[in-house]
Amino acid sequence: MGKSRRNKDENDSNFSQKKERVDENTINYYRRVTETLNEGFSTDEDRELFLDNVFNQLEEDGPKVCRLASTSRVLEKLIQDAQDKNILQLLKAFSQDWIVLLSDRFGSHVLQKLICQIPRCLSKNSNEDDTEDETIYTYFLNLCNFLKDNICDARTDMYASHILRVVLQVLGGVNVGEQVVRSRLSRNQDKDGQDEINVDDFSPSDKFKKVLLKFTKLILSSDTLNMEICNPTNNPLIQTVLLVLHRVNDHKCQKYLKKLICIPGLFDSNTESLPVITKDEVGSFMVEQILNLGSEEFYTELYKKLFKGKLLLYAVHPVSNFILQRLITNVKEKEHFEEIFGELCGYLEDMLAVNHLGVVTRLAEACHRLGCNQEKLLRSLKAAFHCLEPVERETKVAPLLLSLTTYEIYYDMADSEEKKEKTDKEPAKKIPVLTDINYHGSMLVQHLLKFGNPKQMVTSLLELKPVELKNLSCNPCGSHVVDAFFQSKTIGEKSREAFVFRIKGQYIDIACNKNGSRTLEMIWKHVNTSQKIAIATELGKQEHKLRGDRFGLFVHKNFGIFQFVHRRKDWEESQSASLKKRKLFEEILGVDSSGNKKKKSSSKAVDNPLKLEGQYIDIACNKNGSRTLEMIWKHVNTSQKIAIATELGKQEHKLRGDRFGLFVHKNFGIFQFVHRRKDWEESQSASLKKRKLFEEILGVDSSGNKKKKSSSKAVDNPLKLEDSDDEEEPKTKKPVLYKRKLGYEQTIPGSKKQSNEYQLKDKKMKHLLDEVTGKKKKK
Structure with a gap:
């Protein structure tokens, strides 16, 4: 059975040829090469000499060896560390017969890895007289010509099409691998046991751009394009062409997009049915990519042609709902979104019933991004989860959304009891505890917390029991809800204080949890000193347990619990100093405590750099601080530069001894400032004039x-x-x-x-x- 399957695979492509037999001695040689690489080398010279010997051998048996499963991985590892001359050797060996590698399961991966090194080789030396670069350039164009001559076979072959996609990215000088829309199974298969194929961004030559346009015309002007779009091999190739063209020449890309949506039979539809391509599992990926790449004008045209009046059909279809999600994600005009929202907001419960939760999440994200329809969405959600009426139910909206269950199911109410809601009071039931958090429910609540007026969501969250808030903080999905709560610009300080107070008594359990420890550290950054003391006091009582836990150990160290318990005064001083530094950096970088940019805050810090007096040496010896100090240096006058240089010059020895401070010492001319002050002033004056x-x-x-x-x-x-x-x-x-x-x-x-x-x-x-x-x- 295995033999017949192999014969079938070999006959799939017009390229494929029988593999040459490789003797056991050759295979053992490359096994020893792997062992030597793993052991390492004492000097770089030894490594270079070893690689030269291996690549000299590969010139003879490279095309045979790379087609074996055991040795192809060795070649991929060698190529990754190869020099330009080694890349040239392999290209020369493979160019004797490109067809051998193009359709081979293992050889194609080696060739892809080799092509990915070409941008590095070409961009390293821009000298046109460099023979090596010119030869690598020539061999690569030779491969491009071969693919153009055999384009019909290359784009339909499972392995050759992957090589063609990498070649297109090199011609455009861009990496678009992760932007190709495909199934989750396909993405996982690439990651399973395979190194990622990434092309480095670089500036391609005009010749490369011309070749790219020729490939684009050949691929997108095919007579069978309507069938290729729905083919799992051709679809990613067409997406790659459009993505590269979008980065290189967007004007032409828009023309080809308009041509694609006019293909007869694929995009045709009526008021009662969806276009064929939107219902196809593979073709729908192309529609998503078209929505990503289209201009605003094209977006409007496509919306009128494919979507207007049929959004509910898209929302409930198992395949087309993903296209609708992409449509909502890419909407930029409020008018367009108002129309989309008006058509969908009355059917949220229907979307939830068919488990198409992504559409609802995208609606919430667009409401937050565009700042419209926020109250309408919340009201529609409460109606969908049956907590709009009576009013008492509104406070239960948070646990219902987080668990994605309706009020009746969450509180386990029978049908007979549901009829009694309209009378006096609902029957007393055992109140459930929130334990399971749904991913889409978590995303939904995160967006709602960032709305302009999240008062109802905040109130509902704060009414959860301390145990439920602990479960929320320790859950992989729920922990991000706590992040959104503390990072939201529209949630006040009092609400944050109330949250910290509600989880009192749960800190140790949260700190000793994988997700909870990270959440607690985020909370620590957003609370004041009195709240930090309350948290540290509770953790300090169980310091032994905290230090004994692998996650709690990080909290113990980062919060300074040992210092808090044994040297309280030093802890308070360190917290006060770190708070001042943090506020100072936030003011300089123009961000708030949540990392969001402030308006015109950075200029104030630059206008008054004396606020940093006494801190320059610590800032200069920090990775990010050194960069910040150099930015400040560019925006201050000479007298302020003298003040900075004077302080740094007093600790010149420390500055020169630090790897980050060394750059500051050199760029600021601190040695010249200390020993030849007059020359330093002249150089500063000259540089300012220039x-x-x-x-x-x-x-x-x-x-x-x-x-x-x-x-x-x-x-x-x-x-x-x-x-x-x-x-x-x-x-x-x-x-x-x-x-x-x-x-x-x-x-x-x-x-x-x-x-x-x-x-x-x-x-x-x-x-x-x-x-x-x-x-x-x-x-």
């Missing part, structure tokens, strides 16, 4: 933002740009603007105005550099 000159020419301010009409001033002053014979650019009409997926406007690449402007700046920059460096133009 910087202002560059800013004036480039038309930007000190923060890198564009000035209005600043570039024209630079042109009007020819003394700064000697020998510039460029005439002033005539006024032309503004080029057409189009909106990309992310919602911002961009000038169409290649427009006349854009090309002239950049050309003008490049010439002036060259003259400026000649003037500043004292170099004269050689005739």
Whole structure:
């Protein structure tokens, strides 16, 4: 049976050939290579010499060896650490017969890994006279030509199509592997026992871009495109083409998208049924990708053609509901969302009944993102979970949403008892305890907590029992609800204090839990000192248990429980100091305690860097602090620089001894400041003049933002740009603007105005550099 299956696989592709037999000695040689690599080398020279010997051997038997399961993994590992000359050796060996590897199960993975190294080789040395780069470049184009000549077989072959996808990414200089929409099973199969195939981003040559456009035309102009879109082998290939084209030339990408939705038979529909492609398990992935890549104008056109008036059909269909989720995720205009929400909000209970919870979650996310229909959504959710009436039930909305069960099921009410709701009081029942948290329920509550007025959700959460809040904090899904509660901008300090008070007595259980310990550390960051003392007091009473637990040990260390118990005064001082530092960094970086950006907060810190006095050495010797201090250095005047350098110069030895402080010592010129003060002042003055000159020419301010009409001033002053014979650019009409997926406007690449402007700046920059460096133009 195994033999017949193998014969069937070999005949699937027109490429496939019989494997050559490899002797046992060769296989043992590569096993020893693996052992040597695992053992490591004493010096880099030994490693380089060893790799050279192995790749010399691979020139002879590489095409045979890479097709074996046992040795192909060895080759992949070798390629990852190979030098440019080694990559060249393998390309030369494989180029003798590309067809051998293209459709082989194991050889195709080796070839993919090899192609992924090409951007690294080409971008390392930009010198056009480099023969190695030129040869690697030539061999890669040779492979591209072979694939173009055999495109019909390559795109239908299971393994060759993967190589074609990697080649397209290299031609475009982008990595889009994770953006291809596919099933969860397919994603898991790639991760199971396989290294990820990633292409490094780089700037491709014009020749690469031309080849990419040829491939695009061949793949997207096929006569059988309507069948290929629904094919599991061709669909990811077409998605890859569109994703690469979207990054390289979005204007052409939009044209091809419009062409795709006009394919007869796939996107045709009537008022009572959905298009064929939206109901297909594979074809639906393409519709999702089209929604991701389409411009705002295209989104409107597609909505009217495929979705308008049929959203409920999409919502209840087992396949099409995922397309509806993507539609809601990509909506950017409030008007569009109002129309979508109005069509769906009355049917939330129907979506929950068919277990299509993702649609409801996407609606909540869009309501939060666009800031509309928030009260309507909450009211519709309460109606769907049967807690809208009577009013007493509204406070139970949080446990119902978290467990995704209706009021009657959660409280185990019989039908006869349900009829008595309209009379006096509901019969007394044993109140259940919230233990199980649903993933979609957790996501739903997280979005609701970020609404403009989350008062009802906050009240409902705070009415949960302490044990239920503990279960929520220790649950993998529920712990993120607690994160959202403390990080929400619309939830006040009093509500947070009430939450901390409610879980009193549960801290030790939360701290000794995998998810709970992380949640407790997040809570610690958002509470004041008095609340920290209350938490530390409770944890300190069971310090032995806390230190004995593998998760509690981190809490014990990060909260300073030992210091709190035995040296209380030192603990209070350290907490006060860390709080000041944190607030200072937040002010400098322009963020609040939740990590969200503040408006115009960073400028205040820059205007008054003396607030950091006494802290410069600690900031300079920190990974993030050193970067922050360099940013501050760029925005302060000379007197403030002297104040900073004076403090750093007093501890120059410590600064030079730290790996992060060393960069600050070098970039700030601290050695020169301490030993040759006059030279330091002259260099600072010169660098300031140069910087202002560059800013004036480039038309930007000190923060890198564009000035209005600043570039024209630079042109009007020819003394700064000697020998510039460029005439002033005539006024032309503004080029057409189009909106990309992310919602911002961009000038169409290649427009006349854009090309002239950049050309003008490049010439002036060259003259400026000649003037500043004292170099004269050689005739």
